[in-house]
Amino acid sequence: MPSDKIAPFPKTRLRRIRQSSATRALTREHTLSVSDLIWPVFICEGDNIEQPVASMPGVVRRSVDKVDEAAKEAAGLGIPAICLFPYTNPQLKTPDCAEAWNPENLSNRATRAIKSAGLDIAVMTDVALDPYNSNGHDGLVVDGEVVNDLTVDALVKQALSQAEAGADIIGPSDMMDGRIGAIRLALEEHGFPNVLLLSYAAKYASGFYGPFRDAVGASGALKGDKATYQMDPANGQEALRLVARDLSEGADMVMVKPGMPYLDICHRVKEQFGVPTFAYQVSGEYAMLQAAIQNGWLDGDKVIMESLLAFKRAGCDGILTYFALDVARKLAKN
Numbered sequence: 001m002p003s004d005k006i007a008p009f010p011k012t013r014l015r016r017i018r019q020s021s022a023t024r025a026l027t028r029e030h031t032l033s034v035s036d037l038i039w040p041v042f043i044c045e046g047d048n049i050e051q052p053v054a055s056m057p058g059v060v061r062r063s064v065d066k067v068d069e070a071a072k073e074a075a076g077l078g079i080p081a082i083c084l085f086p087y088t089n090p091q092l093k094t095p096d097c098a099e100a101w102n103p104e105n106l107s108n109r110a111t112r113a114i115k116s117a118g119l120d121i122a123v124m125t126d127v128a129l130d131p132y133n134s135n136g137h138d139g140l141v142v143d144g145e146v147v148n149d150l151t152v153d154a155l156v157k158q159a160l161s162q163a164e165a166g167a168d169i170i171g172p173s174d175m176m177d178g179r180i181g182a183i184r185l186a187l188e189e190h191g192f193p194n195v196l197l198l199s200y201a202a203k204y205a206s207g208f209y210g211p212f213r214d215a216v217g218a219s220g221a222l223k224g225d226k227a228t229y230q231m232d233p234a235n236g237q238e239a240l241r242l243v244a245r246d247l248s249e250g251a252d253m254v255m256v257k258p259g260m261p262y263l264d265i266c267h268r269v270k271e272q273f274g275v276p277t278f279a280y281q282v283s284g285e286y287a288m289l290q291a292a293i294q295n296g297w298l299d300g301d302k303v304i305m306e307s308l309l310a311f312k313r314a315g316c317d318g319i320l321t322y323f324a325l326d327v328a329r330k331l332a333k334n
Ligand code: PBG
Pocket: 126, 127, 128, 129, 130, 138, 173, 174, 208, 209, 210, 211, 212, 213, 226, 281, 282, 283, 284
């Protein structure tokens, strides 16, 4: 707003609106609600298991029965979506990643368990090969190169197996070219016209994914980095090209990832395209906040909400966050 539109002091005292909690509430521009949250959960084999993830204090890997239980609580609190990430048994990881489209893989079993419980919560699944790849990459590696087009064929098979298991929202997080179009076409052809695609359109080659790779057991496997397919953190314009491309191929919603270091990108995407835009507050962001909170250096009640509200202010419609359940409990109390 140009400053000549504001009456000069003392006619304008910007502190007037801040004088009480009532006037602050009345003039508040953004709010965080439970319906803004997507909760990422890690799944593992076994029964009755909740296994802490060392680098993500407060986060556990859950066996399918426990995921089911957690989904019930999340649905009860009004969280609209849960996002599944499998910790795959290392013996099932192969260079061809065939476990990714096994109808009985962990992710598909968990999806069926949640869907058959008839809960009012959307199940989101992850399309990328890294949990199934013996070399830890999101794509197939041929002669040392992460190859694009063969990977897209594999991702289509993976996405179809997830749709067959009952996934409501499919989230391609692999950053291959052409995968949104190929998956969209396959979904149409196989009788899944209503499955949503939430494209990880602007996903950066980030250091903030470290704890996630521990959580899904991909850290040890990964050779090299993901810079040939994930974005260079120095780029902004390119994110807009990727979003435009994925929308043109049939994405319903787009995501920026990581979150807090890329709020400028969230804002630009929302401003330019006006489509449902999400941010992923990734594992490293969670770990940073939790580490400081656990040391008593930051007040968790304040910084968690503040960090999530920032996404709303930047223009996001929702946030994938490991804090989702805690935040939903807190919002339910208020
Ligand atoms: C991989 C994938 C990653 C995350 C979600 N899907 C990691 C990566 O790209 O290496 C990261 C999420 C997080 O850090 O919380 N397809």
